[in-house]
Amino acid sequence: MRAVLSQKIRNKKILLQPSHGTITATGLQQSVASFAQQRVWLDEKSQNDFSKSLTSNNVVLPLVIRSGTMSIERIRSSVITILKQHTILRTAVYLDQNQDKLLQKVQSDVGINNCSFEITKRTVLSTDEIAGLLKNELTNSFSNLDLGLVLRCHLIKTGRNADDGLLKPNDLIVFVFHQIAFDYNSIGPFIIAFTEAYDEITTNITNLQYIDYTLYEQIQLANGNQNLNINKAQQFWSTLMSDYKPYGRNLSITTPTHETNKRSGQGLSATFDLDSNVVRAQIEFASIYNVSMFDLGLACYFIFLYELNNGMIDDMCVVCPSDNRPLNETKSMIGTFINMLPYRIGIDPNQSFINFVQRVHTLCVDISEHDQLPYQTIMKIADKSHLWKLPFCFQYDSVDLLSTEEMVLEAKTKDATLELYIDEVWLHSKGLVSNDLTLTMIHNYHERKTHYIFGCSTDCYEERAASEMCRHFENFLSYFFYKSSTATGFKNTQLSISNLSHRLSDIKQLPKVTFKQQATVAQTCSNFETDEKYSLALTEDIHNIGPNNKLEDTITNIWHGLIHTEPDSYKTQKNFDSTISNTTSFFSLGDDSLPLQPYRSYQSVFHSDTDVLSIRTFLEHDTLAEHAKLLKTAIKDNAQSREWHTLHINHGIASFAQERIFIDERVRFSNKIAIYNEMVVVRPVKGSLSISRLLRALRTVLEKHHILRTCLILDNSENKLRQCITDRHHTFSFTNEQTFETDNELNSLIYKGKVHRDRFDLLSGRIFDCQVLRKRQLFNANYDTEQITDSDVLIFGFHHTVCDRLSFQNFLKVLSLAYNNHEICSEEKQPLQYIDYAVxxxxxxxxxxxxxxxxxxxxxxxxxxxxxxxxxxxxxxxxxxxxxxxxxxxxxxxxxxxxxxxxxxxxxxxxxxxxxxxxxxxxxxxxxxxxxxxxxxxxxxxxxxxxxxxxxxxxxxxxxxxxxxxxxxxxxxxxxxxxxxxxxxxxxxxxxxxxxxxxxxxxxxxxxxxxxxxxxxxxxxxxxxxxxxxxxxxxxxxxxxxxxxxxxxxxxxxxxxxxxxxxxxxxxxxxxxxxxxxxxxxxxxxxxxxxxxxxxxxxxxxxxxxxxxxxxxxxxxxxxxxxxxxxxxxxxxxxxxxxxxxxxx
Known part of the structure; x- marks a missing residue:
């Protein structure tokens, strides 16, 4: 954490010059609160239990004097100077009952009363005592938002001469801020402002203030229809969150200890440092698959939550903080900008972990491109009448390539050198949380270390839950990466998610009692009152789960409709329960004819025919939840997402890619050598291939994949390039064999084949061939010409108009299937052909x-x-x-x-x-x-x-x-x-x-x-x-x-x-x-x-x-x-x- 804070400070130092452009200085003293302020205020007022004087909204910046001395009186005056320069640190945030709006107002009087100031004088404090003081600063509420008191300065004197008006080496200056006015990215600008104020350096302070940014963001959203980025973001989040319902979820990992709709803010935390070998494997995995460590960490968190919930929740949503300082003007501001973004993803248990990580990567990229909307606006899309607070949070911080020693903060004044206080025990054991379950991942790339912190609300989890989850998550990561490194090709990560349950059985030892939660709710109505319809209920039957989304609601209504069409006597006879869970089988609804009725209803309601909805599939998967998954996959509501089907054509226009290669070859290049002859050059390892079986397999592949026997013809009358499928698979045979003795001869043969102009003929459809190069056998009478041995070389040749790099892999896969099966695989449905794609x-x-x-x-x-x-x-x-x-x-x-x-x-x-x-x-x-x-x-x-x-x-x-x-x-x-x-x-x-x-x-x-x-x-x-x-x-x-x-x-x-x-x-x-x-x-x-x-x-x-x-x-x-x-x-x-x-x- 110390390194992360130091990096944030370092990154801000070069951004403190005034910038000109997007945000205009208005000189306003009062306006509506920013979206970040509204979220923090509403969270504190409606979510936390104020029977205790604790808070989870304090940001603590502890500085220790390493050399020199500092005047206490000048520190006081420096704080007043900062209050004058940065009005956000003396801004009140309050609810205006007349306007029904949350407002912010800059307090005009500037003095020490705008700041909580305290001096603690102790004779030699131990590390544990200092940690205790810092923990109190982090957890105790000092602020008064209505009066604009959001800054506290606590001076801790640890020496014997406590009355000389000076701070000396090892004394501490502890700044505490309320999150409604300050975030961690504000630390850099604040440190610079403090040191310059202490040294009485006159700087060209811009008139731009946080309240100006508030006005800017309000205008941006108000003009959303005219702003292309905002418009796109609204469409994106509407698609991602429109049918999300966070209530009605069974969280089997939780053990509630309080039945209240508020949170005390108290929490438990547990930490661990991941083994360096596992970290190295993670970095390697992320590099190979072109994903970031954030993507990988979030994907692991998703899967971990899914497994802990016994796979009962497949619609996951985790909230992640975003810096939200897109403009240069905001990077040097003091204020609160953090936005919370929901990352929602559906989990397919049949999908491999690798594919899931890549889906999470795509989600993260999409969200990063559409992060302009505030959390409140996004969550209103999920439910227009409520503001949901998501229970799960993931936070990621990284330390860049500089070593930790280089990143130590040295805030120098003329009199002294300050450093960030190095002991971090107080940070890890702060005992407060904002969400029910938070995973923090801090990754140091230079030292290849990763630190994890699990924070759990005591209102939801027993004391041992945090340490248990910490231990199991560590084992979870080790299983995936250390035991599945590049040496084994990350073999474990190719497992489907559903196969993880029995392999990660030790993770399942957490408390069995489930927690039926309807999510913490705060109404978004103008008076900010709390919705009291929040309930907690214990249940030992994890199978009686209600609908989780809009689609399951629709299916439930269909099933209820079918039940109520039956005579009352029949329902009584069958002993029906009016409540249908998502694990209910429709076979339990009635006699043997009734299971056909949901299928017919689906066709009517979802406008699908038998090509889309197979009755056989629905009979084999009989629960409501399974039907929802099948329908979600099958239903296509627009042309872009509709599945492509074969057009059953043998003649058609060439693709754009074919057209480009065809023209390039004839216009840009001379006839000296061939340019687009592509080859796959391989040899058998530890064994031999049968020539006759390989020939049959090749003919099978050509029959199945029409592109390998397609000719390209330039239609001069219409000036278009067309393609036509031939019957070359019937007569296909090997190209004449050639022999070589040395590697130089082999490379010469390969090069001649690559540049041979007449190797392929697009007009006749001769665009694929296969050739065997034999190692010359001078004295081997037992040499079998029917076999291709490990001394021989096999060349598959393609013209580039019919094959790209990925096609080489696909070709070898289907060739191996044909070779091993000895016959053509019959298919009920004709596959899509390349000629179909071209059209x-x-x-x-x-x-x-x-x-x-x-x-x-x-x-x-x-x-x-x-x-x-x-x-x-x-x-x-x-x-x-x-x-x-x-x-x-x-x-x-x-x-x-x-x-x-x-x-x-x-x-x-x-x-x-x-x-x-x-x-x-x-x-x-x-x-x-x-x-x-x-x-x-x-x-x-x-x-x-x-x-x-x-x-x-x-x-x-x-x-x-x-x-x-x-x-x-x-x-x-x-x-x-x-x-x-x-x-x-x-x-x-x-x-x-x-x-x-x-x-x-x-x-x-x-x-x-x-x-x-x-x-x-x-x-x-x-x-x-x-x-x-x-x-x-x-x-x-x-x-x-x-x-x-x-x-x-x-x-x-x-x-x-x-x-x-x-x-x-x-x-x-x-x-x-x-x-x-x-x-x-x-x-x-x-x-x-x-x-x-x-x-x-x-x-x-x-x-x-x-x-x-x-x-x-x-x-x-x-x-x-x-x-x-x-x-x-x-x-x-x-x-x-x-x-x-x-x-x-």
Missing amino acids: LERVMDMTLSREFWYLQLDAYSFQCPFPFTIDRHRLPTDQRSGIASTAQITFDDDVLSSFLNYASTYHLTFFQLGLAIFYAFLFKISHGLTDLCVSCLNANRYRSELQDMIGMFVSTLPHRLQLDCSWSFDELVKHVRDKCLSILEYSNCPLQYILADFHLNQSNVSFLETLFDFITVTPNFDQPSFDEIILADVPLRQSCTVAKFDFAMTFFYNSTSDDHKLHCSLVCSHDIFDETTVMTLGRRFNHFVEPLFSSNPKIKRIDTYHSCISNINLILPEEADEIWNVVFCRQIHVLDDGKYSLIYM
Whole structure:
């Protein structure tokens, strides 16, 4: 916690200069309270039990004097100065009965009466005594909101000379704030204000005050219909929360000790530090799957709560605090800005943990893009008449790459040096909570430590509950990550959630008594009165659970309607209970004919036919809860979410991706070599494959996946590219075998096949082949040509118009199934084919996407080539040969470690961080070009139906960034992350549409000359096997590479490989860059990256937080030596002195 506070202070120090822009200084002294103030005030008034003088709304800042002395009188006057400068610290918050509104009013009188001031004089205080004093400050209520008393200053003198009017080393200054006026992000501005006031430094204090921000946020929401971001946020939260009902939930983890609708605020806490091996595995997992540690921690909390509740609650909602300081003006303000955001997700017990984490990641990204609404507005969507306080809370704090020692707060005055008080026992045992159950996760990336704190309300939990949950959660994390590390491919994380119950049986030992809770309720009506309809009830029957959501309510009504259509005598005979729980079976409703009636009612009520709702499925799953899950999956209320079905066609238009590749191959490249021949090169491991069985399997795959036998025809009459399915699967056979003896011969054969122009023929549908390369056997009379052994190589060849990178994996999966089953698998439903996708993608509405991309590229110079300030050839034609000049970089282990830590620290994907580095590099080699646009590849499988298909889906999208040369690297990374997230929502827009809106074609666009990509290889849990024989990849040399772009940089990270390295390849067109130039560029890029990430003491690190990206240099060591010699050393061959002009890169 100390490190987190220090980091918050450090991050605010450079933001204290006045900023100009969005918020206007109004000079107001009174206005409506901010949404954050309203939430804190309402929570304190309606939720906490005021029979006790305790509070959970105090923020404590303890400072200890390490050296020097400070005058007590000057401390008093400094506090008064701060009260004058920052009016929020003397602002009253009260309910105006006449207006029925919560108001804030700045108190005009400024003096020591606006602050609670106390001096404690003790002779030598122990650590425990100081902890006791600090705990009292944290828990005891001192404030008076009606009078604007929200600040307290407590001076603790620990020395023997207590009456000299000075604070000396080891004495403490303890500031206490009420959360209605102060949050943890206010600590930095407050410390600066205090030290400057103490030193009587006159600063240019802006007239901007917290009350001005309040007016700004009210205007933003009042004009929501005119604000696109607010409008989108309202739509998002309406979709996420519209049918959520937090009441009627059975929480089997809770044991109530009070029957009251209020909370005393008293709590229990338990902490633990996660084992370093588990933390390391977590970081590795998060890096591999491109999720943040926040995403991973929240996902684990969701699953933990789900398991503790015996899987009875599948609609989870956890509230998380958000800093909510989006504007630069707010970052240097003192005030309360924290917003609470509900994270709601449905848990599918059949889903794997990995997939669930990725869903949580998507949820977090979506919420971060729509976090403009206050908590009150969001929760009104769930229920317009009540303001729900969610029982579960998750809080995450991170410490960045700086060591804890570097982050120690040193608030210096002219007289003394202050530090944050280091003992944290009082923080961990504060004994107060705001929610029923809170998990706090504090992660230190530099030290690879994670600290967890469980906080439980004593009104809901017995004393042993906190420590028990702490212990079980620690075991839970260890089970997932330490026992399931990269060495085993995180094997445990691929388990379905439903399989966790028996594997985590020790978690189930918490109290069995359940807690039926209708959630803490506070009405949102104007008078802020409390709704007393809050009840707690003990139950030992966890199976009698009422409806949990709107859908279950509807189904319950249907079932009740069916019951009441029966004669009274029949109901009496069947002994019906009028209450239907969500575990009730509809077989209990009547005789054998009655179970058919709910099914018919579903068809009528939900407007579905037999294709959507299968009666067999509903008969096999007979409870109300199961029906709700089935209906939730089946019901589709708009065209976008409607399932795609096969169109049963053999002729159709080509896809946008096929069209792009087809045109690119014929227009941009010459006929020297083939550019788009793609290959999967493998060999059997520990066994052999049957040639005849493999041939049958290949024909089966071609029959099932029509794209592998599709021809492409250019229709000149309509100027359109069309595709047609052929019958090549009947006559398909292997390509002629070839032999090799050495690895050089093997690589030569592979390269010849990759660049062979006549290998494929799109017009006839010859777009896939299979070839065996045999290891030459000179004296082996027993060699069986019917078998493919581990000395042979198997090549599957595809034209790029029919296959992308993910398709390779899908192809091997279906091939292994066909090989192992010996026959075609019959399917009741014909699967969606690629030709169906090509037709369906063209009827999608791209209006919003096209508008987005037009705004992204507006005023960009498309025809201006990238100004490389390096040796390059000038070509008389725009055509390229495809021949490549390449360079390969392998980064040191310390660079990789820092790269992974940086990505996790700032919640980045590897792609985003790599792209930021690439932008910075382009900025440098172009001598400061700030309007950069490069091409990036997008998988483009935006629907679940497309995930397992074979075909070409990849889209090429422009990523434009208008950077500022004054940005630090950290700022550049933030802008790149934001840019990537904004593009994600509109990434399914075809390149053709984007270019057409600017009246361009893909042959004359500059950004298509430059490419960036990041390839991450994740553990393959479902690696296909062929009768237990595994196919291993054969590594290809760089000489097998072709240049599809003029300048392409690709990062490659394989966490499953033995070397565990981060690689980077630079592939450039040989027509423009010769081999020597590219090799030098590769060395220059490696030299460019090292100061950013290397921990080698011989390399001078760049401060990514402060240093401008323009300060990172590209000069190689030998070039630096040459400059030194020219400038400072006499050259023997120079006769006369002259002037030198040096240009630094």
